[in-house]
Structures are given as structure tokens and as C-alpha cells.
Amino acid sequence: MHVLLIANPESTTQTEELFRRVIPQLMEIEDLRLEARFTHYAGHAEEMVQGMTREDFDVIIPAGGDGTVNEVINGLLGPADGDVRPHGELPALAVLPTGSANVFARALGYPADNYAAAQMLVDLIREKSTRTITLGTWKGDEEQKRWFAVNAGFGIDAEVIARVERARSRGFAASPLLYLQVSVRAWMKAQLHPPQISVQATSTDGEEMSHKDVPMMLASNTNPWTFLGPLPVVTNPGNSFDSGLGLFGLTSLRGFGGVAAMMHLIGVGHGRGIEKLIAKRTIIFDDAEQVLLECRSGQRFQVDGEYEGKPTRVELESIPDVLKVFAPHEVPLPPTMSWPRHAAKYVRDFIRVRAV
Structure with a gap:
């Protein structure tokens, strides 16, 4: 499995501690080859992945928030005016959420805490847990x-x-x-x-x-x-x-x-x-x-x-x-769940992952 990690070296939210936790665990996955590339300006992630296919990389991991994910998606799929590229020809997406909101990752079922989400990402790639999702244009x-x-x-x-x-x-x-x-x-x-x-x-x-x-x-x-x-x-x-x-x-x-x-x-x-x-x-x-x-x-x-x-x-x-992503197959998020319960889950994940 050939994996590309895209990160912004100037980002204040992408800490060394986070990468020290994630990268060694990814490297322990059997037959996984990891390559890292860095963005240097707005739109660079989109340019970086343009035209990529499954022959280039099996998985792309954008480290960032919803804006970075948006760039990678638009780079992979190309202009939405033309024919949609079959998702089987494209690298799958596995998000390492490090933004301020990370709505996309969390709606897929990732925890709110970035360290807990990073651990889930590693587990999902190890288990090859993917699903195909709808996108908007x-x-x-x-x-x-x-x-x-x-x-x-x-x-x-x-x-x-x-x-x-x-x-x-x-x-x-x-x-x-x-x-x-x-x-x-x-x-x-x-x-x-x-x-x-x-x-x-x-x-x-x-x-x-x-x-x-x-x-x-x-x-x-x-x-x-x-x-x-x-x-x-x-x-x-x-x-x-x-x-x-x-x-x-x-x-x-x-x-x-x-x-x-x-x-x-x-x-x-x-x-x-x-x-x-x-x-x-x-x-x-x-x-x-x-x-x-x-x-x-x-x-x-x-x-x-x-x-x-x-x-x-x-x-x-x-x-x-349109797009294959690494995510849980089921996202247990009842709409009626109360704010206190969500806050309690966030605190629980925060404590658990830092106790490791």
C-alpha cells in the first residue's frame, strides 16, 4: 500500500507530537510505504494531487481541516464540469484532522479530539475500512x-x-x-x-x-x-x-x-x-x-x-x-443526543488518548 501524507510545515495545529504518534504506527502496517510532501501556499495541495491515480498512490492523507480536504478532492477529481473519474481509479482519502473545525472528518465518524482521530485513522487503514460517499458541486x-x-x-x-x-x-x-x-x-x-x-x-x-x-x-x-x-x-x-x-x-x-x-x-x-x-x-x-x-x-x-x-x-x-474514504461503516450519531453527552464524549477521548 503506497500512502502519500500531505502536510503544511507552517501550520501551528500540526504538532510534532501528533506526527510522532501517527507516523511510526503507519510504518508498522504490513506492506505500507509512506511518502510525505509539504504544501507552501494556498492551493498547493490541489496542484500536488492533480491527475493522480491508484497507480501513483493507494491512499492520500491530507493533514489539515476542511479547506485542505476540499483542495485535495478538487485536485483528485478535477473540474466538475466534465466526466466524473471512477472512484476505483483514484486514491482513497484518509483524513488526519488538524484544523479548527474538521467537519468532514467528524461527520464521517472521527472523534473530536485530534489525537483520538489520528489513532482511528491508523486503525481504519490497518483494517482497510472504506466507504464510498456522495459529494456536492x-x-x-x-x-x-x-x-x-x-x-x-x-x-x-x-x-x-x-x-x-x-x-x-x-x-x-x-x-x-x-x-x-x-x-x-x-x-x-x-x-x-x-x-x-x-x-x-x-x-x-x-x-x-x-x-x-x-x-x-x-x-x-x-x-x-x-x-x-x-x-x-x-x-x-x-x-x-x-x-x-x-x-x-x-x-x-x-x-x-x-x-x-x-x-x-x-x-x-x-x-x-x-x-x-x-x-x-x-x-x-x-x-x-x-x-x-x-x-x-x-x-x-x-x-x-x-x-x-x-x-x-x-x-x-x-x-x-464519487469518492472512496477511510471511515467507519456506521456513524452512531443520534440527532437527539444532548450537548452534555457530546461534551462528555469529547473529554473522555481527550483523557484516554493522552493517557497512552
């Missing part, structure tokens, strides 16, 4: 169609990502406090000047959905949609890597109902009373195959946690059975 205005693995959308999430990127470029760390401050500002801006997003969607079984001038619309390829630290944010409980895209929107952000709807979005307030209050404000559409988003009010757009400018029109599509 997006095309904005005149841009080339590209792949995404996690989520995409106009609205508050894209505003938060753009503001955090700006703060990081000025030397601020991407801490939970920074995200909280930026989120509050984005929320206030949306109150004064709410986005006007129109959406049309068709599911894999032909069902259609259409809404106009909604202030928030998300498309997710995963469940959970994202995470707040160790805590999952579930928008579409029925969504998974085996189905189409899950769409979640809010028809209004104003008043107490708007606050309740946003709290519901991050997993707070799932009682009957709150559910009844926000029922008329939420848009949930599962297993979407084709999606058209239009936003002519100059709003930001994000893909896999990366700011992608202000397109006025974005086409999304779900493509099944």
Missing part, C-alpha cells in the same frame, strides 16, 4: 464548476467566515471568542440589512421546492452541518454522505422568533413549544439533487468554510458514489 456566475464535501451557502455563516479570515490576516487567532464576537456582529448586520436569497430545488425523487427572499439558506452534504467545539449543529437530521444535499433556511431573523430559530439552528431549544414557534420560519428540504440559489443583494458566499466572494447566482448539484 457548485458553480457561481461565470466560474468553473467545483466540488465541495461539507457545506455551502449565503447568509450569516458566510459573513462570519469572511470576517474571521479578515481578523486572522491581521494576526488574531481563530478562537471561540473571536467567532462569538464576529457572529454577533454578523447577526446585527443581518437584522438591519437581511439578505434576500431565492432558492429552487429538486430532490432525487422529483419533489420540488421554491422560496423567495429568505435571509438565510444553507446546503449541507453532511450531518451534522457543522460543530461548535465538540458540539454538533444538526440542521437536517436525515442527511448523510449517502444521500443528496440537505437544505436549511430561515424565512425571518427578526424578533423573538428569529432568535429562537437561530438558537434552534445551533442545537438549543428543541422542545415542543420552541418547535411550534419556529415551524413557520424554517425551511427544511432533504435529498436535493439540483439547487439554484440567487442573491442579488451583494451577500457573501462560503464553501467548505472558505469565503468564495459575492456571486449573484450559484448552482449546486449532488453527485453520488
Whole structure:
């Protein structure tokens, strides 16, 4: 088994201790040959893997967050406008999560703690535990169609990502406090000047959905949609890597109902009373195959946690059975699991892996 590890030598989250744990264990796997290459600028990982086939490497391990995973996926699969390369011809993907969120890895079933996730990665490769997953594509205005693995959308999430990127470029760390401050500002801006997003969607079984001038619309390829630290944010409980895209929107952000709807979005307030209050404000559409988003009010757009400018029109599509990944075959993540239980699992993994 020929394995390529891609890492960023300048990353502050990819510690020597983590690699000292992972690399010796990988090298102990029978018939495994490991090669490491380093990225030096944004987009380098994508360039590095372009055109690679199973004859080059059996497995590619991107060490990083969702942005790095996105680069590797787009490099391997190439432009989404053309014919999709059969996954049997491509190297399988095994993620070593070292980013700040790692939504893709955690939705696949990796633990929240990076060291525990690294141990799982080694075990999965040793056991050759793989599955084939669905990916999304997006095309904005005149841009080339590209792949995404996690989520995409106009609205508050894209505003938060753009503001955090700006703060990081000025030397601020991407801490939970920074995200909280930026989120509050984005929320206030949306109150004064709410986005006007129109959406049309068709599911894999032909069902259609259409809404106009909604202030928030998300498309997710995963469940959970994202995470707040160790805590999952579930928008579409029925969504998974085996189905189409899950769409979640809010028809209004104003008043107490708007606050309740946003709290519901991050997993707070799932009682009957709150559910009844926000029922008329939420848009949930599962297993979407084709999606058209239009936003002519100059709003930001994000893909896999990366700011992608202000397109006025974005086409999304779900493509099944595209990529082979190393992951557990079953991901036991009940949507009703409470935040305290998730936090307890995170603390448990954190203690266990450091006690080794």
C-alpha cells in the first residue's frame, strides 16, 4: 500500500507530537510505504494531487481541516464540469484532522479530539475500512464548476467566515471568542440589512421546492452541518454522505422568533413549544439533487468554510458514489443526543488518548 501524507510545515495545529504518534504506527502496517510532501501556499495541495491515480498512490492523507480536504478532492477529481473519474481509479482519502473545525472528518465518524482521530485513522487503514460517499458541486456566475464535501451557502455563516479570515490576516487567532464576537456582529448586520436569497430545488425523487427572499439558506452534504467545539449543529437530521444535499433556511431573523430559530439552528431549544414557534420560519428540504440559489443583494458566499466572494447566482448539484474514504461503516450519531453527552464524549477521548 503506497500512502502519500500531505502536510503544511507552517501550520501551528500540526504538532510534532501528533506526527510522532501517527507516523511510526503507519510504518508498522504490513506492506505500507509512506511518502510525505509539504504544501507552501494556498492551493498547493490541489496542484500536488492533480491527475493522480491508484497507480501513483493507494491512499492520500491530507493533514489539515476542511479547506485542505476540499483542495485535495478538487485536485483528485478535477473540474466538475466534465466526466466524473471512477472512484476505483483514484486514491482513497484518509483524513488526519488538524484544523479548527474538521467537519468532514467528524461527520464521517472521527472523534473530536485530534489525537483520538489520528489513532482511528491508523486503525481504519490497518483494517482497510472504506466507504464510498456522495459529494456536492457548485458553480457561481461565470466560474468553473467545483466540488465541495461539507457545506455551502449565503447568509450569516458566510459573513462570519469572511470576517474571521479578515481578523486572522491581521494576526488574531481563530478562537471561540473571536467567532462569538464576529457572529454577533454578523447577526446585527443581518437584522438591519437581511439578505434576500431565492432558492429552487429538486430532490432525487422529483419533489420540488421554491422560496423567495429568505435571509438565510444553507446546503449541507453532511450531518451534522457543522460543530461548535465538540458540539454538533444538526440542521437536517436525515442527511448523510449517502444521500443528496440537505437544505436549511430561515424565512425571518427578526424578533423573538428569529432568535429562537437561530438558537434552534445551533442545537438549543428543541422542545415542543420552541418547535411550534419556529415551524413557520424554517425551511427544511432533504435529498436535493439540483439547487439554484440567487442573491442579488451583494451577500457573501462560503464553501467548505472558505469565503468564495459575492456571486449573484450559484448552482449546486449532488453527485453520488464519487469518492472512496477511510471511515467507519456506521456513524452512531443520534440527532437527539444532548450537548452534555457530546461534551462528555469529547473529554473522555481527550483523557484516554493522552493517557497512552
